[in-house]
Amino acid sequence: MTSYLIRRAVYGFFILVLVNLLTFALFFFVNSPDDMARAQLGAKRVTADAITKWKQERGYDKPLILNTNSSGAGVVTNTIFFDKSVKLFVFDFGRSDQGRDIGYDIGTRMWASLAIALPVFVVGLLVTVTFALLMTLFRATYVDFWGVVICVAMMSISSLFYIIGGQFVIGKLWSLVPISGYDEGFSAFKFLILPMVIGVLGGIGASTRWYRTIFLEEISKDYVRTARSKGLPELRVLFRHVLQNAMIPILTGVVVVIPTLFLGSLIMESFFSIPGLGSYTIDAIQSQDFAIVRAMVFLGSVLYITGLILTDISYTLADPRVRFE
């Protein structure tokens, strides 16, 4: 297992190198450091001197990949690529183009993202698996039929509609929770209810249908027939045997998401004014703060690769027959 994990980590490292090269090329060949300087210095009265000074201070006046004016290791290290991209591998995110410490900002904001993403993930998973099992339990009845119809309808609706509709109905019409906002600590709870409800509702349609398909496939297998013939109640058959044996496809879609929960949701955080990493990324894109965008793309890649490795590990826990080779 250890050698397998090491091998996966090495593969992951090379994927990160590629992602890093690609984002570097995108950011620095499509947008020059001059563009970044202008974006930060504003639209009014920007002089060439100010641009030069801005680039000098942030190290954007160096050559992109090779510094032929340097000697020794400086040829490689005294470059924008080394400063801005290679250091990401040791999680040195540096400072944003506005001068703030990116690592500090990420550390502060990820908790807000997690505060919403984690409950949505856990509650959403529980609700959708339960609904799917119920639909399987009541298969070929009106519950199953209307369940599928409702699921298809729900998955056809844009997530933006859920957000705006939810804010209007639950926040404004019924006045049950604040429409948007955030607070520290325990006071954050009342702000999280609405995004949580909307997040769960928005995911019910697609996930329930997916899990229902998995369970229906599983329920026609021999071991289920055996369990029933032993006289086990249907609920026990479903929740004990079917659910356990359907874990592999469920884990494939679920575990990979867990590490990326830290990154938050771009739209949700923006509409609910939740100061997480999703809105951090959106803000950075809007203000053309490429230092932050680079850091977030890199972090996203790291977390996604971590998620894939965790998925593999989870297979062995869910099904002892799975072995690493």
Next chain:
Amino acid sequence: MPTRSYCLIALLAAWLLAGCGDGVWNNPYRGGDAGANILYSAFAERPKHFDPVQAYSENEYAFIGNIYQPPLQYHYLKRPYELIPYAASDMPKPLYLDAQGNALPEDAPADRVAFSEYVIRIRPGIRYQPHPAFAVDAAGKPVYADLTRERLRGVHTISDFRQQGTRELVAADYVHQIKRLAHPRLHSPILGLMADYIVGLKELAATLQKAAKALPSGAFVDLAPHALEGARVVDRYTYAVRVKGKYPQFLYWLAMPFFSPVPPEVERFYGQPGMAEKNITLDWFPVGTGPYMLTVNNPNRQMVLERNPHYQGAVYPAEGAPDDAEAGRLKDAGNALPFIDKVVFSLEKEQIPYWNKFLQGYFDTSGISSDTFDQAVQFSGQGDVTLSEEMQARGIRLQTSTATSVFYMGFNLLDPAVGGYTEQARKLRQAITIAIDQEEYISIFRNGRGLPAHGPIPPGIFGYREGADGINPHVYDWVEGKPRRKSIEAAKQLLTEAGFPNGRDAKSGQPLLINLDTSQTGPAAKAMLDWYVKQFDKIGVQLVVRATDYNRFQDKLRNGSVQMYFLGWNADYPDPENFMFLLHGPQSKVKIAGENASNYANPEYDKLFDQMKHMPNSPERQVIVDRMVDILRADVPWVWSWFPKDYTLRHGWLYNSKPNKMAHNTLQYLRIDAARRAELRHAWNRPNVWPVILILLIVALSFIPAIQAFRRRERATATQAHATHVAAEAKP
């Protein structure tokens, strides 16, 4: 029910009671704030800078305008805008000097004036907000002067410094800030401009640049040893600024945060090792003498301004514009400012939640987006704007004002097709200007919130003319007491005279194609751009829209490869010079990356500009401005588009509100009836639980038949169950 479940329910109930103490459940603020003298506002975008030497955007000025105290300010109520003293004890008058330093009379011609000296006296007794940089020990030494990284270990924000102090504002603080304009590590957007005026600023910038290079990276750059020839301390409360030539607009700059005081010890405090790494900088935690101080700076969630306990002496104005008394805006005359204790700015990135929270009473003011326009505003048969019945029922008030801004569609005068100064070129541009129906544009895309522009100067700025005198005769006729756009036939005639009959080149027969470069993309922009294509099509000209990203668009402007483009300008100060310079030849975008993106250059206009910019507002100046506007109208470097009109809504419990496009210290004038607000919030936000109960009940009931069927199946014998199963499987 298990004991654990009871505990959970009890906890939930306790939370509900604790969180909803004011009887409403959707209050986004803490329950204890209900009824407090707090103004609730919002911000959509995190401000980039709070350092007054760098800040230059509206969303930054919304905060620091209320924190810093420049020597001058704009009168809150009077229109046209009038400068009055703020920290200064009186209005400074320039002393004109010749090259030898001899005093010249007030009416000395600009070419004789080598320098203008502004001597500014500030009021004694003004004190800074409490701040750790001013904290001193028993011996009078600063408590936080020699901080080490070790001592900063437990410090994460400015409030982690326990001790605070204050001190009196002195003239040296203003001089220090003027020197900071040349600071090599700060990027003052006005350094380039001010270096041309303030004596010695350019040289100081070069000296400081060298000094900074000699220091280790990030080390504190001490400005104290470096003198600035053009700014000197006269005495404790007086300083003098010397600018080159005659520059009457300098007074307007003295009302902007760029010329606010910054105490040297504050800069030294923030410049200590380890502070920047913790994001504790002047750019994040401003220090001023104004009515408010920033006590919470969490742009991820909330920013809070609280009353500066040391701010005193300011009173509400006793006179204003003619309609102010009638509107009740003079009732507080003579009362001490500020009225409001605290201003809470919450992050609200999207318009729809902002609007809904405004209607719930959780924000005191709101703009009107196009999504909510019809809900908020209606037009009467006479075209007057009134509030909708829903808004009126809530006691909401509407305030409209014309912004000191201009939006235009520019021609690149260097372009061989649409540029040039021949009669044909002018006629082509005039034809296009007539064809683009700005009135229709304002109606469709701005919900009527704009005024068609007849020149570059917006209303409210000296030089703007109303009525028949103010119309652009090349585009409009004055008919029945109002301007009427010339007909498309007139535009087509001009196009024919320009050598493009029916939109085709008279010589080659080729259709006339004009490229419009824009960074506006997306569905909303598409509708607008399609509309422009149709306007050009009315005279047979083909408009090709070249959508591009903002950076490429700026590149194209700089290298002059555009034919037409969209831009706008917000006034820095209420003077025609601040608009006319956008077409001043030496400001050419292609030549010096200036603000003249049309690269317009007319020797007569340039000469008049140089003359006009040195003049005080007077009938003579108006004559020159009129002539300049006439030249522009004839040359048509821009399609004169529109001046935006701002519609602002405020709740009835907010008093003294008046749009002021120039002043940024306006929060101190606002007053709130917090009790009335709490009462209405309570009435508007009663929780409705029954729909949720109903939905849960319906869902639960809908499961009953299924559960019964399931139980029947569970109790059935194997044969019965098999029969049911086969029947179910047989269903399509």
